[in-house]
Amino acid sequence: MFSLESIKNTVQNWLQLHVGASMALVIESILLGILVIILFAVLGLVLVFMERKVSAVMQIRIGPNRVGPRGWLQTSADTLKLMLKEGLTPDGADKFLFNLAPFIIMIAAMLIMIPIAFAKNFQIWDINIGVLYISSVASVSVIAILMAGWSSNNKFSLLGAMRSGAQIISYELSAGISVITMVILTQSLSVNEIIASQENGWWIFKGHIPAIIAFIIFMIAVTAETNRAPFDLAEAESELTAGFHTEYSGMKFALFFLAEYINIFIVCAVASILFFGGWMPFHIGNWQTFNHIMDYIPSSIWFFGKTFLLIGLIMWFRWTFPRLRIDQLLNLEWKYLLPISLANMLLMTVIAILKWYL
Amino acid sequence: MNIKKYIQDVFGAIQSLLKGMRVTGYYFLHPKEIITEQYPDNRDSLKLADRFKGEVVMLHDENNEHACTGCTACELACPNGTIKIITQFDITPEGKKKKALNTFVYHLELCTMCNLCVEACPTGAIVMAQNFEHSVYDRKQLTKTLNKPGSKLRAGIE
Numbered sequence: 001m002f003s004l005e006s007i008k009n010t011v012q013n014w015l016q017l018h019v020g021a022s023m024a025l026v027i028e029s030i031l032l033g034i035l036v037i038i039l040f041a042v043l044g045l046v047l048v049f050m051e052r053k054v055s056a057v058m059q060i061r062i063g064p065n066r067v068g069p070r071g072w073l074q075t076s077a078d079t080l081k082l083m084l085k086e087g088l089t090p091d092g093a094d095k096f097l098f099n100l101a102p103f104i105i106m107i108a109a110m111l112i113m114i115p116i117a118f119a120k121n122f123q124i125w126d127i128n129i130g131v132l133y134i135s136s137v138a139s140v141s142v143i144a145i146l147m148a149g150w151s152s153n154n155k156f157s158l159l160g161a162m163r164s165g166a167q168i169i170s171y172e173l174s175a176g177i178s179v180i181t182m183v184i185l186t187q188s189l190s191v192n193e194i195i196a197s198q199e200n201g202w203w204i205f206k207g208h209i210p211a212i213i214a215f216i217i218f219m220i221a222v223t224a225e226t227n228r229a230p231f232d233l234a235e236a237e238s239e240l241t242a243g244f245h246t247e248y249s250g251m252k253f254a255l256f257f258l259a260e261y262i263n264i265f266i267v268c269a270v271a272s273i274l275f276f277g278g279w280m281p282f283h284i285g286n287w288q289t290f291n292h293i294m295d296y297i298p299s300s301i302w303f304f305g306k307t308f309l310l311i312g313l314i315m316w317f318r319w320t321f322p323r324l325r326i327d328q329l330l331n332l333e334w335k336y337l338l339p340i341s342l343a344n345m346l347l348m349t350v351i352a353i354l355k356w357y358l
Numbered sequence: 359m360n361i362k363k364y365i366q367d368v369f370g371a372i373q374s375l376l377k378g379m380r381v382t383g384y385y386f387l388h389p390k391e392i393i394t395e396q397y398p399d400n401r402d403s404l405k406l407a408d409r410f411k412g413e414v415v416m417l418h419d420e421n422n423e424h425a426c427t428g429c430t431a432c433e434l435a436c437p438n439g440t441i442k443i444i445t446q447f448d449i450t451p452e453g454k455k456k457k458a459l460n461t462f463v464y465h466l467e468l469c470t471m472c473n474l475c476v477e478a479c480p481t482g483a484i485v486m487a488q489n490f491e492h493s494v495y496d497r498k499q500l501t502k503t504l505n506k507p508g509s510k511l512r513a514g515i516e
Binding site: 054056057059060061068316317319321330336340 | 377378381393396
């Protein structure tokens with residue numbers, strides 16, 4: 001049966017046999033770096049294409065269908081175009097920060113890849129505070145956005161960056177509290193243990209109503225954190241041309257664009273780990289035969305299937321809802337999401353103490 | 359803010375958002391609803407909406423007769439001077455002089471397809487056609503004469 005774990009083990013054993021333990025570690029680190037970059041490139045191409053097709057069908061259009069079979073090469077052609085374009089730096093810009101910002105946003109996205117489990121026993125590093133690590137590193141990207149907006153020396157960029165700062169800082173609260181709500185249930189911050197605790201059913205089914213409320217609040221908050229419509233005030237193309245990346249062109253713009261889609265993948269991966277069991281197949285209590293049949297589907301397919309379904313949900317949000325105004329945005333967070341998620345956390349604590357979950 | 363209104367707000371918001379998602383979700387699951395016309399490819403089977411207005415044409419029947427009496431109502435109705443009607447005086451069999459159409463000049467390059475001339479016409483002589491492929495290499499070709507050569511007024515139309 002296909003599994004990423006066996007491939008990993010084969011490579012690891014071969015390296016340790018042929019180059020020694022310390023050299024094997026170095027080579028493995030380099031291989032992992034390359035793999036993450038390849039994953040980013042593939043995700044960028046696939047997700048942008050998916051977004052364009054999904055939005056087209058939702059708006060009763062056809063979408064890209066000229067380049068390659070059924071338009072599949074459209075995003076590759078776009079990438080080629082972006083690579084050949086000139087990367088302009090404006091005269092009045094703070095040149096060092098301006099050129100640094102796209103790399104910071106990509107590095108932040110890359111760092112979050114570390115604790116995510118892509119398949120059974122297939123993880124870069126199993127940190128025992130994985131979820132905490134993810135939520136703290138995810139907030140680094142706001143620095144890159146503020147940096148880009150400030151150094152561009154452009155009023156649209158600055159406004160977009162400031163809005164984005166206010167938005168991300170606000171919504172991180174309720175996203176964090178939803179994560180804590182699930183951590184109360186799992187009683188562990190390690191990604192592997194959270195997944196292992198869902199062996200007899202995913203938390204979204206086992207955790208009753210509080211888990212569902214936490215899931216809804218988490219999805220709303222991460223949509224805001226990734227700066228996507230209906231919370232795309234940082235870009236707001238009808239008001240601020242392109243917000244914080246107005247002055248960027250060529251590959252530097254492409255890095256911001258790519259980071260948006262990578263972040264969507266990451267938050268959906270986290271949501272699938274917390275609520276849908278990550279790579280854990282669909283298990284029901286102690287129905288042994290049913291669980292065994294489900295185990296035959298490779299765990300990587302479970303993980304990517306769940307993640308892409310959640311990405312589809314976020315795309316569904318984007319192409320349905322109108323953009324919020326800045327005061328409505330902050331109202332929603334401080335008057336609705338935060339009190340509800342705090343009350344929800346309390347309810348979850350009661351359930352966890354009384355062991356009402358399965 | 360009282361607590362009842364707060365809860366009502368939350369549930370009302372969820373309900374209306376779900377309503378919106380149902381609409382887009384329906385279109386997502388029913389790709390046959392797509393209305394895009396892939397124009398140059400399906401030029402032969404292109405289906406335009408009934409209300410689409412491409413140009414003004416004058417209707418001629420099989421005897422090469424039209425219904426335009428040369429009353430210039432369309433010329434007066436046109437907001438930007440697209441139509442110019444040149445009239446002549448025919449001699450009727452009774453020996454009276456009668457105003458009639460000589461040339462119906464239509465400047466397509468000025469026309470905004472507003473449909474006011476068609477509505478102004480008392481005899482229904484002109485209609486909007488759906489042809490939209492108007493590109494030419496010389497601007498002069500856009501000045502058209504709508505009545506066909508040798509055509510005359512259909513009998514019985516005043």
